[in-house]
Amino acid sequence: QVQLVESGGGLVQPGGSLRLSCAASGFPFISYIMSWFRQAPGKERELVAVITSFGGSTNYADSVKGRFTISRDNAKNTVYLEMNSLKPEDTAVYYCNAQNRRTGSDYWGQGTQVTVSS
Secondary structure: OOEEEEEOOEEEOOOOOEEEEEEEEOOOHHHOEEEEEEEOOOOOOEEEEEEOOOOOOEEEOOOOOOOEEEEEEOOOOEEEEEEOOOOHHHOEEEEEEEEEOOOOEEEEOOOEEEEEOO
């Protein structure tokens, strides 16, 4: 069955770094646009970063540009989010998303908590 399993979240001090991973299985990973979303308490889920199927194009929310980097390893069916210079406002549950616009398939992971606090 389809699975997206996030890992790498945790507690980090302001200015620190974390690397999130999302391991995918059960669908043709290479055919899917992969994204990271986040949801802070009391707020709507927001798009953080997106990467196309072969990694040729990426896009970021303005709030994370220059600090976060999305990448993917199609041989390992894994997408990553490298987060640097973390701020308290980055605190949220981070979700991995896989989307195939041709078929309409849309999958979500269970989320991983990122807390930025001193």
